[in-house]
Amino acid sequence: MVFKRLLGSMGVGGPAVDTVLDPVAAVPGGNLSGEVRLTGGRADFDIERVTLELVARVEAETEHGEHDGVVVFERFTVGGGFRLHEGERRSVPFAITLPWETPVTELYGQPLGIVLGVRTELGVAGAKDKSDLDALAVRPLPVQEAVLEALGQLGFTFKSADLEYGHIGGTGQQLPFYQELELAPAPQYAHQVNEIEVTFLADPAGMDVVLEADKRGGLFSGGHDALARHTVRHDQVAHTNWNAEVDAWIRAMVESHAARAAHGSYGHGSYGPGSYGPGSYGHDAYGHAPHKDEHGHGQGGHHRSGPGVGTAIAAGAAGLAVGVAGGMVAAEVVDEVGDYFEGEEGEEDGGDEDS
The missing domain is CATH 2.60.40.640 (Immunoglobulin-like)
Incomplete structure (x- = not known):
């Protein structure tokens, strides 16, 4: 023994x-x-x-x-x-x-x-x-699926999804990282936007939908990011015209940013400058605290690299009919x-x- x-x-x-x-x-x-x-x-x-x-x-x-x-x-x-x-x-x-x-x-x-x-x-x-x-x-939660379905119906197509280490300031984010879904723009926005990034921050009452638009640069101006945040409740799923709602979010973000650009002032989105600033940062499994750059992308200490598993998904004409690229x-x-x-x-x- x-x-x-x-x-x-x-x-x-x-x-x-x-x-x-x-x-x-x-x-x-x-x-x-x-x-x-x-x-x-x-x-x-x-x-x-x-x-x-x-x-x-x-x-x-x-x-x-x-x-x-x-x-x-x-x-x-x-x-x-x-x-x-x-x-x-x-x-x-x-x-x-x-x-x-x-x-x-x-x-x-x-x-x-x-x-x-x-x-x-x-x-x-x-x-x-x-x-x-x-x-x-x-x-996804029903409210997340409703927003994604609307984006597909509006003509946006998914490029990739990843998890970014860091904290989105101005939100009640709890985890030390957040998910970004990257979308190619719908045809009606293709001349204004390179891509749209969507982040969901859910809680028991509902969720924040954080949108970031990578703007195209014009002849006399460079491209800039536009940011916006919208709060929705879980009980809104069955009582909202999501196509109209989401389209209004995108239009407001793009048009508001264009107006600021015309006056030579680039803010940090429809919920105010600095909203992606320092927040209550978490730590990873190695004890590193994240940081944010000027666009809110997470930064942290050195991580060992691992295999990439990036896959692209495409939105179908009937909504987000998902297909995985690369086999x-x-x-x-x-x-x-x-x-x-x-x-x-x-x-x-x-x-x-x-x-």
Whole structure:
């Protein structure tokens, strides 16, 4: 028995962990359920804790360029304080609530290229901790889907989606990063705008929709970014003409910016200069605090680069009928989630990953 415990402390013959998520895409602010399945090792072990971490691949802009890193954005303890006997099989069911600002990873069942995961940490007394990683799928809230559907109906097409490290000033943002959806302009705006970026910051009452337009430069003036923010409630979904509403947002942002440009004054959007200034910054898994440049793009400390999973999606004539470019399908995205985070684990703790 002493020899078995010694092997267990070295990571040999210890317990195994496998987390199984319920096969339904979650929504921001909604429940995520499943079970952690444990298999006893070659001896009895005391399980001190069973912890779930929500992790994301996030981009950060630094003076050395753009880098990828892993951010833990929520942590839950779902079990622990029991003995797992040799060879015993035990299940720990769980139901947790996702943060309201959890990024959306798919639209109409198609992946957007956003990498999220649920990492399970098994704290084992007298042995190496064990871990497991599973891809996390998150679909839009109804109000988010309504805005995206309207953009598709208006002729905007999706280019890519990513997670930017930093804080959008002037908002109640809680997470240390935010999601940007990049859209090519609708034909009626193509002569004025290079692209539109959309960010959703949801909360229990509704959400802020932050819009940023990359303006085209004219003959005698350079291009400038235009910013705007709009607040909508969850209960507005069924009672709003979203095509008209969203089109009014875009028109107001572009026209207001054009008026300021005519007077030689470029502000920071329809909600005032400096709205993207310093805010209550979070920290990433490496302890780096983010910064903002003049356009509100997140910056942080150096992150180790990881594999890119950028995928482009296109809006169809009937709305946002999503198609994934480059041949990447959902299963491949799931595989890349595991490959990416396993690489991070290997660098950080010697690869003690038990998938």
